[in-house]
Amino acid sequence: MNNTLDKKLINYGEALYEACFQEMANDENVFIYGLGVDDPKGHYGTSKDLHKEYGNKRNFDIPLSEDALTGVGIGAALAGLRPIYVHQRMDFLLLCMNQLVNMAAKIRYISSGEHSVPIVIRAAIGRSWGQGAQHSQSFQSYFMHVPGIKVIAPTTPHDAKGALISSIRDNNPVVFIEHRMLYKNAGYVPSTSYEIPFGKGRILREGNDITIVGVSHTVEDSLRAADLLKSVGVNAEVIDPISLSPIDYDLIRSSASKTKKLLVVDNGWMTCGFSSEIITDVAINCEGIRCQRIGFEDTPCPTTPILEKAFYPNPQSIAIMANKMCGGNKKWSPPAVEQHEILSFKGPF
Amino acid sequence: MNNTLDKKLINYGEALYEACFQEMANDENVFIYGLGVDDPKGHYGTSKDLHKEYGNKRNFDIPLSEDALTGVGIGAALAGLRPIYVHQRMDFLLLCMNQLVNMAAKIRYISSGEHSVPIVIRAAIGRSWGQGAQHSQSFQSYFMHVPGIKVIAPTTPHDAKGALISSIRDNNPVVFIEHRMLYKNAGYVPSTSYEIPFGKGRILREGNDITIVGVSHTVEDSLRAADLLKSVGVNAEVIDPISLSPIDYDLIRSSASKTKKLLVVDNGWMTCGFSSEIITDVAINCEGIRCQRIGFEDTPCPTTPILEKAFYPNPQSIAIMANKMCGGNKKWSPPAVEQHEILSFKGPF
Amino acid sequence: MKKKFNVEKAYYLFLLTRKSEEKIIELYNTDKIKSPVHLSIGQEAIAVGVNMAISEDEVIFSNYRGHAHYIAREANLDKMWAELYGKSRGTARGKGGSMHLNDWGKKFMPTSAIVSTAIPQAVGYAYALKYKNQKGVVICYHGDGATDEGVFWESLNFASLHSLPIIFICENNKYAIYTHQDKRAMNDPIVERARAFGVNATKIKGSSTEDFYNATIDCLNNIEKESKPHLIECNCLRWRDHVGVGDARDLNYRNEKEVDEAITNDDLLSLEKKLPISTVNAIKLKVDSQINNAVRFAEDSKFPEVNELYDNVYG
């Protein structure tokens, strides 16, 4: 954690706004674009009115042309600018895969280092009321899969600000993942500018009995699960990897080697997903670790609340699985935990 | 294996042609489309002149519009047809991700079973001379990741024919993966029509010392590695999963439980890839298995032969890793094995 | 051959559509509808006009702003309401919500929440009609924003290349969320572009139900003579917010005077004026009771069982 005294209590969305505001002041090559970035809502406030401060060419709305506009950003990056392309939902990135995977990830390699593509792709993920099959997906594994792309998914406001600043300054294409249910979470954030390094994870809670690794919003739920687990005497160590590519394998390996149990809480489908990568790495590199994963059910996301609830992992289901792995009572039924950010959500979107 | 006496020695490409020819005869709703399917080469002969037999509307060339043409196929499937969309390279599927993942995979679910999308997406993968960064990729993991899509990647001519027939008859979207270096491989194939079931793998070589799981062309190389391993007294069991989604976890688990060692030979990048899925499943469900993976190096694919060779796994690198896992001499250097289908390749494409 | 425009029918469909969405507004703050809703209020004339022109055989592709297309098609209102409530008697047993309505009985295809994604499917459906030598025309609704997407133009190109029987109904409400068309393309170009892509395109001058009805009839007659894709651009104004039941007037993202004018010129009122009061009253009663029944149907339905989660992932 950054130790400056000058910290303010702000929320995740405000932290992202600060990162944008400060980096735009810092470097005139930085610009933001995306559907609605300069509209009255300014992507959850994160880009609100930035065009008034920095001019229309540096914070501008676009046609619904995700494929071309990704290429436009790449081209601008090739010309020395530092574009930030903001997406209202990560599901729309499926329209950009060609530009991101076939182009952005390759240009440095096929030009032997002559060119770089310093673009940031900000993508909101995450549930709320009935987002359904096409507004709930989280494709971190698609980008982790590809050499040449970095992926970052901060959970706390502090890390959100610093990680966005690092992403903007990074000379590679970065996919920056923001969970909608985190925007309102508050935390102490330095007012000045700072970076969160890629490839470094964070132990958010120490424990000796089991290692729980979450990603983005499931880190929050993992912490809640850790609270529940305390009541049955299980001390969980909770890890927030923050950076998914590169990923801090060392941190996870050493925690798992200590606790001998690893539960990965995915924020997406598990097959060939984030959780399968973490478990595989530990299975290969550590001895005698009991592994498990929990994540989205293997179905499209349904809209009706009762099925939506069954679709996502939650603090209880995480705690139950962890407790079983620790040899606890299989019939343990922890009390309901309030996921306030989800409960307090009022539609429409 | 199918036990009919009526078998012919034909190659993989011819087997695919037979599947198409017979299914088109069998069901007038089946049609084929894609760039060049009706040109004089007919996608490696697999669709050659089929329009002469079945009419232009059932085997036709298209504009370079991968995104829309995927949607067109989905729409035709919704109307009761059975489209087969052929792609010259899987890399181009990155343009189709929205239609495949956001639409094809979801329509049955969001219509509660009212509609189905029986489309087959045939995609050629695979190396040869300097295909380079954008003509060498294999995205099986992208499709394995998504519920609602089936994925199949047969290795032998026998399985190629049967699996394509099953895919055409299947009521779900199927991604059918064909490796370019397999088209010329010959094998005995029944002349009549038959299906290869989804979700069933095949033990191609039995052994007790280590389980090697390949995918598509790496199954061939795994068999060659198994030959090499014999010379140092290691008996490898080689598994061809054939079907990647659903996948025959049981077969792999029971083999790994027997040999206590699992090496997965990926035909793609490993992070969040096919190999991470297989290893994770075994790590979770079996006890005390030593696991390893080998696959594409974590870089874009280079074109120059010396780096291209270092990029791909090969029989020796597979054998060396397997031998180490079995406690063999770490310095063992097996003789070079001829990958005839790769050596005999003469450009240009 | 032009069927005469049936004002009574138009008024009924219009009122049913309008009142259904007003009911959504009324009930939304109870949180029983835990689904984003993209209301069509202000744009209903298009759906009503088109629907009155087409036959039961036509297949409909729509989008997340599909309530009007669905209701004016007289698709199952009970099921729609049950779906909004997330109930097991809904159009997708509660798994789809407002953005994925569908009713095969009325050839109303499942809608998509990704802009422009259903367009090529509509074209593929038209290809299948031709393939099978079947009669019929595909109706494909979309917004002005959808024409920003490359897949839209790829789809039009394929439709014209194969002379497919399809009518694109472009509902131009000038906005994609809060972004005006002028910030997305120069010179209001949709019709001109469609023509360059080999599609017979017309921008409708008026904006009444009857104007849209007539335009659709003309297209259908043309297609009967010669199979060829058509596009009709329909001007309209969405009264409410892009999503949800508010009106977002506080955001000041557009000229509120124009909104007021549109509300004053509501075609529902014009239709009503053309009918005897007794007819109007009878229709109002009928519509109210249909909607109340539908809401009751939704209320009375059960939520799906948790074990249904895995149903219909594969078939």
Add this chain to the structure above:
Amino acid sequence: MKKKFNVEKAYYLFLLTRKSEEKIIELYNTDKIKSPVHLSIGQEAIAVGVNMAISEDEVIFSNYRGHAHYIAREANLDKMWAELYGKSRGTARGKGGSMHLNDWGKKFMPTSAIVSTAIPQAVGYAYALKYKNQKGVVICYHGDGATDEGVFWESLNFASLHSLPIIFICENNKYAIYTHQDKRAMNDPIVERARAFGVNATKIKGSSTEDFYNATIDCLNNIEKESKPHLIECNCLRWRDHVGVGDARDLNYRNEKEVDEAITNDDLLSLEKKLPISTVNAIKLKVDSQINNAVRFAEDSKFPEVNELYDNVYG
């Protein structure tokens, strides 16, 4: 202001381009070039004409069929040959091959093997020029097939919306691999469509180097007056196969008479005829020696070290 067309320079660039590719054909069966090659032979007049019109400041985006664009730009020939040979002194140290040539010294950007993928990047580069208030025009070469892709039209829309300084050079050789344009779009529509997308578009009548030169000069003059995207459609005929060094005449996929005619009307010969024999001979000598040097450079270069595999994945 129109610079006079310099025949001598044109002949030199044309010959250098033609002879370089003929050298590839000559050497290809030695298998030293283990790379797919998409030859430009027959289409060189475009690259030569365009290149003579533009200045050193212009940034070039091309594609997998980029040899002519690269060579006529006088980008580094030694490095190109070393790249074809997969050597460490190549344009990508052997990691890119023929499909990904690049030479930043000549502002020739890395090319892509995925059709249409570089188009939006060229547009983005033009956006950056405007953003930074820099002079210059982006040159973006592409084939007729590239215009089938939706991303092409999305890109043109964005370019016209922002009035960007870019010239799209459409090399219409009528084929995408073996598929004729008529099987992909109706009525040869590229210019008309581009106009509907707000781009100033012209189909060049002739097909000589000077025709393409003049058309490019006109565009540049227009853009100097008013920043606006332009498209020039250039008719041409590829003499050889889509990929590789053969001519695929046995496949009979096109009218071979037209091919013969094109070869007879080779603009290289017309240019040659306009020059004194002594000049021609001197140029021939120069070209031969340049190419021989480049081949020797490639032969003399080393392959990269295996440990370079991981270089430049990230920066």
